[in-house]
Amino acid sequence: MKALDRWVLHCDLDAFFAAVEQLDHPELRGRPVIVGGDPESRGVVATCSYEARRYGVRSAMPLAQARRLCPHAVFLPVRRERYVQVSRQVFAILARETPVIEPVSIDEAYLEVAGDGPAVAARLRAAVRREVGLAMTVGVAHNRLVAKIACELAKPDGLKVIRPEEAEAVLAPLPVRMLPGLGPAAAARLARVGIETLGQLAAADPVLIRRLFKSRGPELQERARGRDLRPVGLQAPVRSFSEERTFPRDLPAARLLPELARLCEELGGRLRRDGYRATTITLKARFPDFTTITRSRSLPRPVADDATLFAVARELLEHHVPARQPLRLLGVAASGLVHARDPQQLSLWRDDERRLRLAAAVDRVRARYGSDAIGLAARLLGRRTAGGRATP
Ligand SMILES: [Mg+2]
Numbered sequence: 001m002k003a004l005d006r007w008v009l010h011c012d013l014d015a016f017f018a019a020v021e022q023l024d025h026p027e028l029r030g031r032p033v034i035v036g037g038d039p040e041s042r043g044v045v046a047t048c049s050y051e052a053r054r055y056g057v058r059s060a061m062p063l064a065q066a067r068r069l070c071p072h073a074v075f076l077p078v079r080r081e082r083y084v085q086v087s088r089q090v091f092a093i094l095a096r097e098t099p100v101i102e103p104v105s106i107d108e109a110y111l112e113v114a115g116d117g118p119a120v121a122a123r124l125r126a127a128v129r130r131e132v133g134l135a136m137t138v139g140v141a142h143n144r145l146v147a148k149i150a151c152e153l154a155k156p157d158g159l160k161v162i163r164p165e166e167a168e169a170v171l172a173p174l175p176v177r178m179l180p181g182l183g184p185a186a187a188a189r190l191a192r193v194g195i196e197t198l199g200q201l202a203a204a205d206p207v208l209i210r211r212l213f214k215s216r217g218p219e220l221q222e223r224a225r226g227r228d229l230r231p232v233g234l235q236a237p238v239r240s241f242s243e244e245r246t247f248p249r250d251l252p253a254a255r256l257l258p259e260l261a262r263l264c265e266e267l268g269g270r271l272r273r274d275g276y277r278a279t280t281i282t283l284k285a286r287f288p289d290f291t292t293i294t295r296s297r298s299l300p301r302p303v304a305d306d307a308t309l310f311a312v313a314r315e316l317l318e319h320h321v322p323a324r325q326p327l328r329l330l331g332v333a334a335s336g337l338v339h340a341r342d343p344q345q346l347s348l349w350r351d352d353e354r355r356l357r358l359a360a361a362v363d364r365v366r367a368r369y370g371s372d373a374i375g376l377a378a379r380l381l382g383r384r385t386a387g388g389r390a391t392p
Pocket of ligand 1: 012013014015107108372
């Protein structure tokens, strides 16, 4: 066995919100618990206990459907403050073992540890169980990818170690969907050429895989073999997105709003493309004398639609930049990001799905007809038709 002095641990609390509810309300232990809100509402399941999962209930499923599958479940609202409090307790325990922690979400993190990784994992699981009262599954491996897969295989309440020399063999029989980041569309494309498992993907003709996935192909095959060089911590989740423009000459006040709208549209497009929503919007303005100000506002829920980004940025502009003031530079940034594919994370805020569907429709029009074809900047500029430039 090869000696390893550096291990990656993927730590994930099991059914986190539901587990906290069962911890705080012992009478709910052993019962199907669904956190997400009133089943009469149009909301979705944020987390459900393993007892509910036996009935087919899953995260992100509409609550009404969850109730049809499991009518006797206990439905509970999301208690954000409490989950954040418990999460902090758990992260404090993780921090005892290593300073290299990369949080993925409220209940999930990658750790890099020196020394005996499997022993550290066992200690952490015991400490979280004893001091917080929750089950935490840990995957242990030599890289992030394999640690994450080990964790998936070990759930719930498990610990799995995959050593470097066994990684390729352990991954080979798994369905391709087990590869983090490989979505249903990619899996369907692979199924059409007869590739169902990671072993088949790894062994497939590179030319074929490149035809299916373009430049992503070689990396995908490396990952199917369990290879992943991304270090923990340095691959930290994106913290902010920003768009700014320096003008060739000071932009007169009358043209600031259309410019701001365009920046917000670009920012919104990037957020949506990468699946993020923002809870803080920051405006940046540089005056002709080079004085620069940044002013931020936090929002009650995560947003990624152009209209809201613009409304907030505009308010900041009108509030903090004197009327009739020309500017050298204008910028807008989005931070406090939440990933849109994490139902647990999203449920911590209330979200307006309709707005986002609208924004997605606008993105599709822009992709076809160009960025000025539709939207806020187009309206403010008084344009109705595309400028002919197609944006990728
Ligand atoms: Mg979890």
